[in-house]
Amino acid sequence: MNSQKTKYQTAPMKLWDEVKQLKQKYFEEYRDAKKNGRIRILSATSLSLSMHAGFKDAVIMGAEPFAANIAFHRDFCIKCLEECEKHGFGREICGYSKCVWGAMYLNKNVMPDGEIVDEWMKPDVGTSTSLAPCHVKWFQSLGEASDTPIYPFDLPKAYPYNNENILDYLTKQVLDYIEFAEKTTGKKFDDEIFIESVINEGRSFKLWTQIMLLNQNTPAPLDEKTIFSFITPNLMRPFRKETGDFYQRLLDETAERVEKGIAAVGNEQFRVITDAIPPWPNLQLYRYMEKEYGVVVLGSPYVICLAGTWMFDDDGKLIPTPTPEEAGMKLDTREAAVRALVWYKSHFATETPYNIACGEVLHHLALTVAKQWHANGGILHQNRGCTMQALGSIESRNALAEAGIPCINYEGNDADPRDFDMPNLKRKFDIFFEANKVRRLKKAA
C-alpha cells in the first residue's frame, strides 16, 4: 500500500510487470519471426486479428500498437516523421502512417524497451481496414514502397449492427483474404486453429468488457493511463487461450480492488472521460491531472471499445455483446466461424464507433459512457494526428455539455510530439478544473 496519506487506499496493479513483459515478448516474437522460420503479418486490429490465426507459422502484429510504440519513443518518432516529410508527406497526414512509413524508409525500428533495431520488420503480408480512409492509404503506400502484398478490407457502415448485407459483404472479404494469404505466403490455413481462435477472441473481448464495467465504481479501480497498457494482449494476441487466462486474472484483481476500495487515484475527487487515442508521446498529461487535482480518467469510448465488443440494450445502456458461442452460433466450418466473427466484431468493437458511418451514434456513445461511468466531466482530445477521431470531438463535447457534463477539447497529436503545447495545456486544464470547483491538491511536505 502507498504510505502517503490519501483519501482512498491505493496500490500498484499486480499484473503490471507481466503485461509489460508480454508486450516486449510479442515484439520480440515478431522481430525474430524470420530467424525462427515464421512469417510476419502486420494487420489492422479493427475487424479481427483472429482471421490470421489459422496460419500457424505466422507471427501477427497489430498495426496500431506497432505505430503507437514508435510514437511513444519520442526521439525515434521524430526521426520517422521527418523522414516522411522528406518524402512529401505533410504534417496533417495520419500520424500512425507516418510513424510506420518513417521506420520503413529508415529501415529501423524500436522495441518497447527502447532498443533500436536495425530493420523495420517488414511484413510478409499486410492488412488494413477502411475504418478511416487514411488507414487503407497507409497500407497502400507501405505495400508499394516495400513490395509487400496488401489486403485492405472494406469495413462498411457498422450501425445498426446485425445487417445481413454487411455480414455477407464482410464474410466474403475475409474468406477471400484467407485464400489470398494462402497463395501469397504458400502457407496452409488451419480451420481448426482458426475456429478455436474465434472462441478465444470472444472470451478475451468479453472479459475486457467485464473489467471495464468495474470501473464504474467509486473509487475507480483503474485509470486510463494504466488501462492503455492492459489493452496490449487483446490488440496482439486475442486469439490465444493464454490471453483469456490473463484477462481472467485481471478481472479478478480488479474485482478485488473494488471489493477492498483500492483506488487507481488515491485522492479521486473528479471523474472524467476522454474520447480518443491519447497523445502517446505526452502521457504525462494524465499524471498532471491526477497529481495536481485528484482527477481520475475513467476511460473513453476509444479504450472501452478497443479491446471489447459492446452494444446498446433496449434502455440505451452499453452492455457487452454476447460472444458467438453465447449467441448460440455454430462454429463448425470456416465459413460459419468467419460469419460469427464478423457478426461479433461489427458491433462497437475496436474502433468501429469512429467509422464515419457511425457518426450517427459516436456522440451518443460518448455521452452514454460519461453517464454510465459516472463522470463529472470530459477532457476530449482533438487529435490532429487522426482526423477520424478529431472530427467528431467537438460534437461529442456538445453532447456532453447539453447533458450538463462540463467538457473541454484540447489540441494534441497521438503520434507527433512536436504538435503538443504542454505549458498551455496545463493552464487550460487549471482553468477548467478551477471553474468546476475542483480544488488543487496540497503538496506533500
Next chain:
Amino acid sequence: MFEKFTDAFELRHEYAKDWKRRTGGKVVGFLCSYAPEEILYAANILPVRLIGAQQSSDLVEKYIASNIGCSFCRDCLGQGLEGKYDYLDGIVQGQTCLHTGEVYWIWQKHIPIEFSYFLGVPHSTQGVGRYEYLAEVYREFKDALEEWTGKEITNEDLDRAIDAFNTNRSLIREIFEYRKKDDPLVTGAEALDLALSAQIMDRQEHNEMMQEVLRDLPNREMDRETGTRIMIIGSVNTDREFMQLVEEEMDLPATIVIDDTCTGMRYNFNDVTPQDDRLLAISIRYNHRPPCPNKDWPKRRRTPFINHLLKAYKVEAAILFNHKFCQPHMLDNAYIEEMLKKKDIPTLQLEFDIRIPIGQFRTRVEAMLETTMDII
C-alpha cells in the same frame, strides 16, 4: 454561349425553389458525387449537389474545428447553417471521406430536414462482393424513398432517370471533346460552369441547354490565345475565381483543358449500362467510375485515368490542388506529383482554403507557366 450555365449555377438556390414551385416535387441535397442521383430522380426528386460559396461562417466553429476540418466541407456546412439551403426537403450522403460524412451527420442533426439518408457506399470500389453489396444498399435506399414519398419507384421510373443522366454525362463529354482541339473551343471556366450547373439542375432541362450549345459550338471562334495546356487534378472544384485567374489574369496565356476532379471528368466519365436489375446496373456504374483517392485502393486506378487524360487532351502542365485538411488528396498528391515529374510535366501543388490567396497563387502559377514557355 456558356453564360446560361454560369447564371444557372450562380442562381442555383433560386432555380431549385422555382423547380419546386413548377413541379411540386421535392428537392434533396447531396454532399458527395457517390450519391445515386438516378434513384432520387426516378422518385421525381431533384437532386442538388451541396456546394459552398467561398464564404466563411462563424456558425461552423461550433461543430467542426477550423484546424482539422476540410475547408470545402466547412464552407458547405456554413451555407446550410446560414439557411441558404432552407428549401431542401432532404439530405443524402453516399459514403466517401471523413469530412463529408461528418458534415452529413451534423446537418441532419442540427438543420431541420424532413428526410435524411446515409448510404454505406463501399470505401473500395475494387473489392470482392462490392456490386451486390451496393445494389442491396440501393434497394434499402429505394424502399426508404418510397416510404417517404408515398410513391412506388418502378423500373420505368428508373429507366427514365438512367436515360436522363446517361444523356447528360454523354453530352458533357461531347462538349469536352472540343477542349481537345489545338485551340480549345471551351475554356476551363466555362467547362466548370457547365459541369456544376448539371449537378444542381433538372437533367432534362440541362440536356436541352447543352443540345442548343452543341448546335453552335463547332463554329465558335475564340478570341483568346490558348497558351499552356493545363490539367487540374484534385477533389471537388467549385472555384470559378481560380479558373479565371489562370485563364484570364496571367501575363502568360494558359487554358485549363481537362481535369481529374469529382465535379468534372471523374463525375462524367462513365454511364450506367442498362440491365434487368436496374439497381445492380447503377451499382456497377458507381463502382466503375474513375475513383476519388478514398476509393482508389488497393490498385491505383487514378493513375491510368490521369495518364489517359494527359494524352487525350495534350496536357503540358498540371496543377494539383487539395482543400485544406483533405488528407486523401494530400496522400495521393505526393504519388501523382512523382509520376508527373517522371513524365517531365511541370507540376504545381496548391492548397485551397475557403477563400484562395489570389496574389500568391498568381505568382506561383505564373512561375510555372514560365517554365513551360521556355522563356527563362
